[in-house]
Amino acid sequence: MAQILAPSMQWQMRMPKYSNIASPMTTKMWSSLLMKQNKKGTNRSSAKFRVLALKSEDSTVNRLEDLLNLDITPYTDKIIAEYICQNNTISCWNRIGGTGIDMRSKSKTISKPVEHPSELPKWNYDGSSTGQAPGEDSEVILYPQAIFKDPFRGGNNILVICDTYTPAGEPIPTNKRHRAAEIFSNSKVSAEVPWFGIEQEYTLLQQNVKWPLGWPVGAYPGPQGPYYCGAGADKSFGRDIADAHYKACLYAGINISGTNGEVMPGQWEYQVGPSVGIDAGDHIWCSRYLLERITEQAGVVLSLDPKPIEGDWNGAGCHTNYSTKSMREEGGYETIKKAILNLSLRHKEHISAYGEGNERRLTGKHETASIDSFSWGVANRGCSIRVGRETEKQGKGYLEDRRPASNMDPYVVTSLLAETTILWEPTLEAEALAAQKLALNV
Template sequence: MAKMMVSPMQCQMGFPSNSLQGRPMITSKMWNSLLLNAQRPKTRRGISAFKVLAVKSENGVVSRLEDLLNLDTTPFTDKIIAEYIWIGGTGIDIRSKSRTISKPVEHASELPKWNYDGSSTGQAPGEDSEVILYPQAIFKDPFRGGNNILVICDSYTPSGEPIPTNKRHRASQIFSDQKVIDEVPWYGIEQEYTLLQTNVQWPLGWPVGGYPGPQGPYYCAVGADKTFGRDISDAHYKACLYAGINISGTNGEVMPGQWEYQVGPSVGIEAGDHIWCSRYILERITEQAGVVLSLDPKPIEGDWNGAGCHTNYSTKTMREEGGYEVIKKAILNLSLRHMDHISAYGEGNERRLTGKHETANINTFSWGVANRGCSIRVGRDTEKQGKGYLEDRRPASNMDPYVVISLLAETTILWQPTLEAEARAAKELQLQV
């Protein structure tokens, strides 16, 4: 914030003489207090439409909402606030509510189960609306600080059955299989997202009702005419690090107003927990900034890149000597279950996977080395070293990470095609395995 220097003469100008009658003049002490408040470092920054300001006077203090939000309760109580987070009825909407816990906890198993009104989230009928939350993973709360936590939960009926939108339960079964455990599956997930102006639902930085210049200058760019929303991206980056999310990087994307961050490498179901928590944090930050978060895979039709959630994947045998042959066998299996994966890789993905803008056509499976126009990309280093990982470029930005990571493990580790199907696919893909 820039300082504004005002001379005594300027302070005396522009006020009718009768407007000051009966009112105390601003003393030097009060003026210094105002300046100190303006210069005080802020712990929260944002493009918020709602600000609470306060002036410290000689007669008392007007409490600021910001002071209360940043209040550290640890010296006064052992109690903490746990924010229970779950996935709503659309399978992509995030819900949460808070409760007090008597003391700090180290693991989700120490937390009580809770319930919510499933009829209000599209997950239960009104006459039997109670849905039970099972705490599964905890993260430090970057908004409340202290010992307060964010709690990733999944949802069950009162009798203990997972509800249909609970994709974590099935994923946990796959990742509990000994064959999968032995392969130590690693995931690196690239979450793309678009920032929209609140009132017009148009990308941040775009002229209302109009378009910026063609794509080209915006990817990993710097400058006010090319980059829109960096403060949000940076705030999210730091908040994720604070929370304990395994975020590994971020960058501006090809379409202006679009960003990406990467989470991983993460092992097994942890990858899904970290992505969902990172999405929750991003929703909270955009809420505070007065910007709308979109995970639509093609937010703007036309000659603009869509938004994906590319998933990098490897197993223990892929990372060892001779792993390249294991990768090619995995690609073969993925080709045979292409439509099974596509059907589970996000809503609206057909608008993104057109064969243009660094995508493969949704109806055709393909793979290639260093080819971003393929369904599965293998890196140059992986080919050169004969081991490494593959990148599944098909998942949409709104995919459920529990579904994607468990499908990849199931298809490449647990599922075995017939010899005839394997031979036919190998010939079509020109794979020697």
């Protein structure tokens, strides 16, 4: 079960009060997103994020609020488990609008609190409604794989990351976790204890016009420059959402390590890791689910499109920092360079698995390398693979793969990195040729 890092105080998340204005970017919306300390009542040992229902137009109290935040712990041992799975069959990578991910979930009552996925029953859903199974044989089976605390319901309630199988026990084609788990359970891979630090970038869109948050409707803000890690009403748009997500991840037990505003206004990033093996994918998928739910409550659209706005604007990536035990030990720099050589030889295989629409982002501009060529460099953010100055100085450390798009599947990317750098062996001829090309590149 994921470790819990819970806030020490009880916090509230208010849902926005909608108006007839097309854009949700109003003062009321931002004030409704503020996370306020609840100073009333006695102190409690645990923390939770409260969900407040909308008030009716005549300002009378909506009684749903009391039920949404009802603490059932004193009255029953039963808990609610939210079974979550990904569905990669539906394409929603349109340039403006659409999340770039398709996650589904359904709730199940469990008789008592649990500590491990093995204590949870398998479940099923209608695969014909998600494009994953035919109507005449529509059951898709959910296998619980990872548990996180539920920051929306609080208490002992949980979020459950699942993967998907046929009734016969075969992984369905969209189940990418199964193959990743096979790679990470390989004895050669597990002995290397692969670490991943994933930088998830995302864009917040105004709900009704599908235009970035903070941008004038139908127009553009000032050029890029002051927005990255910026502060101020004219530079930072969506901070309350990013902060709410940050705390929700800590509460859930996700290994989130930081967050910041990005280069394009209305765009943010958070980092998850270091995580070992399959955990990296589980934590990223759960963090994406939390972000979907928080933006849902805020009345804002989440987009993981790798290039939401054409032109002189940064795209959105999912840079993946990676190291093995051999890379982190003395002499690890040579292992890193050998890994880079292998990655250069499988550049096309990696690009094809690194997200949809990535060709619009990897242009050689805006801190990216060209999608058609492989390159690496020290402290160079215009390369396919970046190695940090400290890694070069210490002679050990990690590499950063800057090619993955924001909508990449973390199970696919992390397992492919491990496979290419640990399990895959090129021919001597290919290795020698690649070494010559990389030498010229550097």
